[in-house]
Amino acid sequence: MFARRRAMLFADDLRAKLLLVHERLCAQYKCPIAYFGSLDPLSELVSSLLSHRTKNADSSRAFRTLRERFPSWESVRDAPTEEIQSAIAAATWPEQKAPRLQAVLRAIEAKRGALSLDFLAELTVVEARAWLEELPGVGPKTSAAVLAFSTLRRAALPVDSHHHRVAQRLALIPKSLAVGPSHAVLEAQLPGDWNAQQVYDNHEILLLHGQNICFFNNPACARCVVLDLCPFGQARRLKSQP
Numbered sequence: 001m002f003a004r005r006r007a008m009l010f011a012d013d014l015r016a017k018l019l020l021v022h023e024r025l026c027a028q029y030k031c032p033i034a035y036f037g038s039l040d041p042l043s044e045l046v047s048s049l050l051s052h053r054t055k056n057a058d059s060s061r062a063f064r065t066l067r068e069r070f071p072s073w074e075s076v077r078d079a080p081t082e083e084i085q086s087a088i089a090a091a092t093w094p095e096q097k098a099p100r101l102q103a104v105l106r107a108i109e110a111k112r113g114a115l116s117l118d119f120l121a122e123l124t125v126v127e128a129r130a131w132l133e134e135l136p137g138v139g140p141k142t143s144a145a146v147l148a149f150s151t152l153r154r155a156a157l158p159v160d161s162h163h164h165r166v167a168q169r170l171a172l173i174p175k176s177l178a179v180g181p182s183h184a185v186l187e188a189q190l191p192g193d194w195n196a197q198q199v200y201d202n203h204e205i206l207l208l209h210g211q212n213i214c215f216f217n218n219p220a221c222a223r224c225v226v227l228d229l230c231p232f233g234q235a236r237r238l239k240s241q242p
């Protein structure tokens, strides 16, 4: 009983901290943040699969070339795999991504009888994520990206490597928690009544902070608006004092 109560208090503390971080970073990066894209959900899924461990510019180029060379997702599904591989050559590991992409398209067709994910709008976020995560190679980051970034505009939280690093340093999640399982932990810290824009903002501000201040190497803690909330930044500051 005591342990459960302690765990609940700890969860409340983390949520309070997350809200404070959200408020300050929102002020810094000027929420609400404009959505960067408006792809339909199936296109967003393809784009997300291509973007795995690939720079944004390169995965955009791979997606554009794929769309230019193949007029429909049916033609991508049915093309010789080497042709897909060549079209997405700008992305990392095209030799793995091309057969995976075709397997995903075939799985969607088999499950739904059509190549469209528009039906996800009728499911709850939890149901839609579970449906997507049954597809080959689709994990929590991709399922959340499809729901949050596509025209579905749902309240789902993707966690990329910047977001994950900042959350670890702020001790919102344990140091040992990998990106995949961190999705459920970070999402549970968000207030249940937040709308899609607020959840999207939370993802974007933590990502922007990782890109602009909380660098992988040598984070700019002296310029950080959440330094007082950050054990990692505080420890660095103490170390650098004479």
Ligand code: SF4
Pocket (backbone or CB within 6 Å): 166, 169, 170, 213, 214, 215, 219, 220, 221, 224, 225, 226, 227, 230, 232, 233, 234
């Ligand atoms: S204080 Fe430093 S380590 Fe902590 S979030 Fe800010 S930049 Fe990152």
